[in-house]
Amino acid sequence: MNAVELRSMYFAYNEKLILENINLSVEKGEFLALIGPNGSGKSTLVKLVLGLLRPAQGQVFIFGTSVDRFREWHRLGYVPQRAAFDSHFPATVREVAATGRFGRVGLGHRLRQEDWKSVEEALEMVGLLSLQHRPLIELSGGQQQRAFIARALASSPDILILDEPQVGLDDRYAYDFYRLLQQLNKEQRITIIMVSHDVSVVGQMAKRIACLNRRLICQGSPRDILTPHNLNYIYGTEYSAVAGLH
Numbered sequence: 360m361n362a363v364e365l366r367s368m369y370f371a372y373n374e375k376l377i378l379e380n381i382n383l384s385v386e387k388g389e390f391l392a393l394i395g396p397n398g399s400g401k402s403t404l405v406k407l408v409l410g411l412l413r414p415a416q417g418q419v420f421i422f423g424t425s426v427d428r429f430r431e432w433h434r435l436g437y438v439p440q441r442a443a444f445d446s447h448f449p450a451t452v453r454e455v456a457a458t459g460r461f462g463r464v465g466l467g468h469r470l471r472q473e474d475w476k477s478v479e480e481a482l483e484m485v486g487l488l489s490l491q492h493r494p495l496i497e498l499s500g501g502q503q504q505r506a507f508i509a510r511a512l513a514s515s516p517d518i519l520i521l522d523e524p525q526v527g528l529d530d531r532y533a534y535d536f537y538r539l540l541q542q543l544n545k546e547q548r549i550t551i552i553m554v555s556h557d558v559s560v561v562g563q564m565a566k567r568i569a570c571l572n573r574r575l576i577c578q579g580s581p582r583d584i585l586t587p588h589n590l591n592y593i594y595g596t597e598y599s600a601v602a603g604l605h
């Protein structure tokens with residue numbers, strides 16, 4: 360059974376076609392990177408997988424169940440684009456991470472000891488346990504980013520979806536962060552779908568890459584996909600030169 364499957368999926372905003380005939384399967388335990396130029400529909404595709412948007416045509420399945428009938432949303436952890444965060448949210452790091460647990464226990468229910476244990480484990484994983492009682496607004500941008508990753512991990516998800524998570528992370532944390540993602544994928548078998556522009560990182564980490572530009576223009580192993588020809592097509596010549604792929 361696939362973790363995620365999109366079948367002949369179309370999506371439009373106000374009659375403007377954004378995604379066209381998308382067929383994409385993500386196997387359980389896979390690490391898939393989604394790349395494509397600005398405005399190519401990557402975040403939109405992610406929102407369709409999360410059930411936040413509904414396709415105009417076609418189907419989305421999560422663990423074999425159509426999104427219309429899927430109820431186990433706590434099995435999906437989501438780290439949205441940084442711009443979507445409200446960094447003035449008046450809460451501590453621990454409280455922010457704990458909000459991720461409510462998908463599992465249900466809103467309005469109290470977190471029990473084992474739930475707090477999962478929250479603390481998530482904070483430990485992202486290296487924020489020692490800062491857990493600090494207000495989020497007192498943290499650096501990179502630390503805030505890690506707090507939101509802890510929130511996604513607090514529900515012990517089977518699928519982790521990250522939309523350009525590296526934006527705002529400085530190099531030191533980016534390295535730890537990518538190591539963490541690999542650990543989660545390899546040791547805990549969490550399926551990862553990551554939207555990223557960082558071609559060199561994607562090439563090292565992802566098992567498979569899908570390139571989007573309204574349609575799915577190619578998918579395959581990093582070796583097959585990250586060719587100068589494809590990168591020129593997706594991003595233009597300068598980009599592939601910067602990425603050192605010539």
Ligand SMILES: Nc1ncnc2c1ncn2[C@@H]1O[C@H](COP(=O)(O)OP(=O)(O)OP(=O)(O)O)[C@@H](O)[C@H]1O
Nearest residue numbers: 372373377395396397398399400401402403404440
């Ligand atoms: N709420 C919305 N209403 C109307 N159009 C939208 C909306 N959100 C996104 N779009 C449009 O849909 C297209 C795809 O946007 P999307 O954010 O999915 O692209 P993306 O590949 O994630 O881009 P980026 O790399 O810049 O983050 C863009 O043309 C965008 O302007």
